[in-house]
Amino acid sequence: MLKKYCQEKMQKIDQTLDGLLAGTNLYPPEIFEAMRYSLFAGGKRLRPILLMAAADAVGGNGEDYIKVAAGLEMIHTYSLIHDDLPGMDNDDYRRGKLTNHKVYGEGMAILAGDGLLTSAFEVMLSEENVSPKVLVQVVRDIARAAGALGMIAGQTVDLASEGKVIDINTLKFMHQTKTGALFRAALESGARLAGGGPEKVEALITYAEEFGLAFQITDDILDVTGTQEKIGKPIGSDERNHKATYVSLYSLGEARSMAQTAVDNALAALDGFGREAEVLREMVKQLMTREK
Amino acid sequence: MLKKYCQEKMQKIDQTLDGLLAGTNLYPPEIFEAMRYSLFAGGKRLRPILLMAAADAVGGNGEDYIKVAAGLEMIHTYSLIHDDLPGMDNDDYRRGKLTNHKVYGEGMAILAGDGLLTSAFEVMLSEENVSPKVLVQVVRDIARAAGALGMIAGQTVDLASEGKVIDINTLKFMHQTKTGALFRAALESGARLAGGGPEKVEALITYAEEFGLAFQITDDILDVTGTQEKIGKPIGSDERNHKATYVSLYSLGEARSMAQTAVDNALAALDGFGREAEVLREMVKQLMTREK
Numbered sequence: 001m002l003k004k005y006c007q008e009k010m011q012k013i014d015q016t017l018d019g020l021l022a023g024t025n026l027y028p029p030e031i032f033e034a035m036r037y038s039l040f041a042g043g044k045r046l047r048p049i050l051l052m053a054a055a056d057a058v059g060g061n062g063e064d065y066i067k068v069a070a071g072l073e074m075i076h077t078y079s080l081i082h083d084d085l086p087g088m089d090n091d092d093y094r095r096g097k098l099t100n101h102k103v104y105g106e107g108m109a110i111l112a113g114d115g116l117l118t119s120a121f122e123v124m125l126s127e128e129n130v131s132p133k134v135l136v137q138v139v140r141d142i143a144r145a146a147g148a149l150g151m152i153a154g155q156t157v158d159l160a161s162e163g164k165v166i167d168i169n170t171l172k173f174m175h176q177t178k179t180g181a182l183f184r185a186a187l188e189s190g191a192r193l194a195g196g197g198p199e200k201v202e203a204l205i206t207y208a209e210e211f212g213l214a215f216q217i218t219d220d221i222l223d224v225t226g227t228q229e230k231i232g233k234p235i236g237s238d239e240r241n242h243k244a245t246y247v248s249l250y251s252l253g254e255a256r257s258m259a260q261t262a263v264d265n266a267l268a269a270l271d272g273f274g275r276e277a278e279v280l281r282e283m284v285k286q287l288m289t290r291e292k
Numbered sequence: 293m294l295k296k297y298c299q300e301k302m303q304k305i306d307q308t309l310d311g312l313l314a315g316t317n318l319y320p321p322e323i324f325e326a327m328r329y330s331l332f333a334g335g336k337r338l339r340p341i342l343l344m345a346a347a348d349a350v351g352g353n354g355e356d357y358i359k360v361a362a363g364l365e366m367i368h369t370y371s372l373i374h375d376d377l378p379g380m381d382n383d384d385y386r387r388g389k390l391t392n393h394k395v396y397g398e399g400m401a402i403l404a405g406d407g408l409l410t411s412a413f414e415v416m417l418s419e420e421n422v423s424p425k426v427l428v429q430v431v432r433d434i435a436r437a438a439g440a441l442g443m444i445a446g447q448t449v450d451l452a453s454e455g456k457v458i459d460i461n462t463l464k465f466m467h468q469t470k471t472g473a474l475f476r477a478a479l480e481s482g483a484r485l486a487g488g489g490p491e492k493v494e495a496l497i498t499y500a501e502e503f504g505l506a507f508q509i510t511d512d513i514l515d516v517t518g519t520q521e522k523i524g525k526p527i528g529s530d531e532r533n534h535k536a537t538y539v540s541l542y543s544l545g546e547a548r549s550m551a552q553t554a555v556d557n558a559l560a561a562l563d564g565f566g567r568e569a570e571v572l573r574e575m576v577k578q579l580m581t582r583e584k
Contacts, residue, residue: 106379
């Protein structure tokens with residue numbers, strides 16, 4: 001069931017993204033080519049799917065908010081392009097493909113990221129299946145989550161921590177902001193767009209926080225136990241880069257157990273929901289068996 | 293009169309920007325310091341002043357839309373930080389001060405730009421003195437103007453043209469997008485926020501286009517005739533960087549005459565306005581005598 005749901009939603013998201021960045025009137029073509037390259041580089045579309053699943057979970061129809069969902073994926077993609085730049089992590093590969101700046105050069109990669117981030121707001125603010133009042137609130141919250149108090153705070157701490165020993169609290173702050181803030185925005189936005197009441201919204205925020213934690217811990221585990229073929233980059237890169245992770249601060253067994261606790265907490269947060277939240281339940285459970 | 297108006301508005305804008313990026317709860321402090329550095333590096337606040345003057349010109353009160361105006365300045369500032377990066381123009385100085393990456397390093401400068409761009413949308417969408425419906429439209433148009441079909445298109449052409457001979461049409465496209473699009477968005481937004489009718493909005497768009505052209509030509513002229521002390525960077529840098537400008541494609545006399553024509557056209561666009569557009573008239577006229 002989850003697989004079919006995700007495939008259907010991915011197709012809708014890809015169609016939407018494709019439609020936004022296609023056409024013969026797009027000039028200059030280089031910038032659109034560079035934006036498309038990373039946008040269609042094999043992302044799992046996790047954030048937009050979570051947004052739509054949250055809307056479904058409060059009784060709405062997630063696909064009604066496809067433009068806000070697509071905007072989230074554009075924001076996520078921009079952050080990866082800039083994160084890979086020589087001045088940041090200086091990575092050559094992502095998901096088994098050359099990073100944006102390795103293909104298009106550093107200047108174009110900076111602009112492709114800027115273009116995706118800026119256009120994400122244009123796209124989100126084009127959503128017509130919701131009142132302007134709710135749209136303003138939702139997009140403002142997404143901007144906050146992606147901004148200097150959210151995702152960018154995490155990237156700043158990440159950059160400042162390179163090669164340094166950091167403690168568990170710093171690691172937690174980094175993850176809550178760098179990846180957690182956008183997961184939280186995805187769930188909260190989906191719930192608010194579909195008119196979910198305060199209790200449901202709060203429950204989904206708790207789910208998002210636990211989901212984000214489980215995602216990050218299993219990501220750290222994969223960097224040690226995964227295969228390059230599946231995760232698309234050399235394994236053991238965190239250790240070589242002296243990055244603090246759940247696996248460097250804890251044993252593999254402890255990390256697995258912490259991930260399981262987060263999954264259980266996420267499931268518990270959904271106690272007040274019925275069948276309509278089944279996709280969200282399956283999504284967090286599968287983190288424990290992810291291979292990429 | 294113009295000087296007093298600009299001083300008053302600058303003070304309001306600076307207060308607003310300062311309030312947004314101050315406070316002891318802002319963590320990590322490095323990112324906010326880097327954002328503030330460029331935001332308070334001596335900008336003339338031209339875009340937010342134009343937005344407020346346009347609102348005044350259609351009978352509104354520009355200061356009612358200070359958050360949208362401040363957002364425009366944040367977008368402008370982010371574009372300068374990224375433009376100066378080693379992967380782009382690789383500039384060491386801007387307005388007589390070290391560029392962001394020379395002070396904070398390349399990674400932080402990328403993040404400071406990203407932070408300003410993202411937070412600009414949060415700030416603009418916090419504006420409460422206008423209906424959500426108009427706010428959605430205005431902020432969406434600003435995103436479009438700053439995006440891959442606007443400002444970023446111009447930066448892409450600029451990057452791709454480095455060291456090449458470009459013709460006047462390419463130069464015009466580059467300026468209309470790189471600097472023109474945001475000027476246009478400033479005037480159009482101000483008019484729409486204050487409820488200006490279609491005719492007034494159209495007239496102010498024409499004014500904006502001619503203002504942008506006059507601004508760019510006089511900018512090119514200053515690069516030849518200005519003093520380093522006043523413009524804050526070495527003069528003749530365009531020629532050394534083999535940049536096509538109005539002064540490299542035309543004589544200084546021809547360039548001055550083209551600037552004057554643009555100023556005259558901008559003034560003509562304001563024919564249907566009375567005293568309430570006097571600030572806009574003075575703003576475009578003073579471009580002919582600008583020293584920085």
